[in-house]
Amino acid sequence: MNRAVTERDLRHPAFAEGEPSDYEFRPDGRIVRKDRWEMAIHSIRYYLGDHRREFEVSDIVGAVKAMVASYPDREDEAPALAPRQDTNPERSVPKASIAQEDQ
Numbered sequence: 513m514n515r516a517v518t519e520r521d522l523r524h525p526a527f528a529e530g531e532p533s534d535y536e537f538r539p540d541g542r543i544v545r546k547d548r549w550e551m552a553i554h555s556i557r558y559y560l561g562d563h564r565r566e567f568e569v570s571d572i573v574g575a576v577k578a579m580v581a582s583y584p585d586r587e588d589e590a591p592a593l594a595p596r597q598d599t600n601p602e603r604s605v606p607k608a609s610i611a612q613e614d615q
């Protein structure tokens with residue numbers, strides 16, 4: 513949608529504590545927090561056991577990759593898609609779990 517979120521849009525109980533400027537419309541018309549991706553990465557970091565104040569997103573991605581790689585393959589599931597090959601060497605991700613790093 514191309515219009516700004518108004519106070520009227522926030523009358524739903526889920527948005528009662530928010531400011532209109534904190535939200536936006538998704539293309540499907542649903543109201544969502546603008547910072548939902550940032551909030552999600554913080555949640556993932558927390559559940560991985562990383563409680564540092566500062567972190568790099570690539571560290572979180574690396575920890576999730578390492579964790580998923582440790583799961584046994586299940587024969588009853590369809591094969592997973594091949595991971596995207598990143599051609600940028602600056603984006604290489606460490607294999608060690610961030611939960612094991614010094615805090």
